[in-house]
Amino acid sequence: MADTLRDILDAAARGVFPPADGGTTIVPQPSARDAGVLAFTAHSVVFTDEDPDWVRGSLTDTDCDRLAATMNARFLTALMDRTGRTSDTVDVLLTGAALPGEPPVRLTETEGSRHPRVLSARGRRDEVRVWEADGGVLALGRGVAGRWEVAVDVEEGARRRGLGRRLVESARHLVGGAPVWAQVAAGNARGLRAFQAAGYRPVGSEVLLSATARSAGCSRTRS
Known part of the structure; x- marks a missing residue:
């Protein structure tokens, strides 16, 4: 598995994805601005500076299929509460x-x-x-x-x-x-x-967590 989020994204752009093993990879945030979750086929990536043990424990606490745990509303809410961040929507x-x-x-x-x-x-x-x-x-x-x-x-x-x-x-x-x-x-x-x-x-789905609330957040369509 690649070491950084940038490595993972560069590989995905080439059509090389994390193993479809039902696992979750946790990597540091690439910047203070950007934290969030990526879900590929049967493998997720959480990019956050929070304690990885807390992340894994919270995923277990969702009590749902591990393939869907990172995009489960309970986990995303817990992550936002933990980090004090907000989110707009789940994107393709x-x-x-x-x-x-x-x-x-x-x-x-x-x-x-x-x-x-x-x-x-x-x-x-x-x-x-x-x-x-x-x-x-x-x-x-x-x-x-x-x-x-x-x-x-x-x-x-x-x-x-x-x-x-x-x-x-x-x-x-x-x-x-x-x-x-x-x-x-x-x-x-x-x-x-x-x-x-x-x-x-x-290539997958993504939830970005913002460090500050945005009044224009609900207008976030990018096409």
């Missing part, structure tokens, strides 16, 4: 390999955008860059363990024309060879379809 975690060439949609990089999706991205990520397209906006920044994460928004009048798919595909052309990651709320079927049509593949 997807990744797409970098692509060569130009993006499939015309983009204009901009600074100082006050778009809600951009403001949310700046609160969650470092090195955020923003591009505008006719009818949409794309933000890229370094999130959990330094991975590149994408967020897009499409105006109501421009929806159902494939712009969302082209925007998330564009992100794969903008990162200089690195994989791009996306977190999409499990109920956001339209967003999930857009990412999959753009070549992203689901």
Whole structure:
């Protein structure tokens, strides 16, 4: 098993996953900002600076199938209570390999955008860059363990024309060879379809725990 969360994510981006053994790996937080839980097929990863013995004991206390224990509401609530953190939702975690060439949609990089999706991205990520397209906006920044994460928004009048798919595909052309990651709320079927049509593949589920409450937390859809 890899030693750090970044190692685990880099391997997953290559299609190499933790063993499907029903186990849980506990690793330190990659930063003070980011803690949480990743669930792959029959193996979970908890990234926290809390005592690993406490984490394992709390998983046992959920009294449910060990394959589902880390995403069980009782465990997540206990982890939030223990850490004083908050959470928005359980997301589907997807990744797409970098692509060569130009993006499939015309983009204009901009600074100082006050778009809600951009403001949310700046609160969650470092090195955020923003591009505008006719009818949409794309933000890229370094999130959990330094991975590149994408967020897009499409105006109501421009929806159902494939712009969302082209925007998330564009992100794969903008990162200089690195994989791009996306977190999409499990109920956001339209967003999930857009990412999959753009070549992203689901690798697991993720719950991020924030050190501070966010008034915009419930608007957290990233497609």
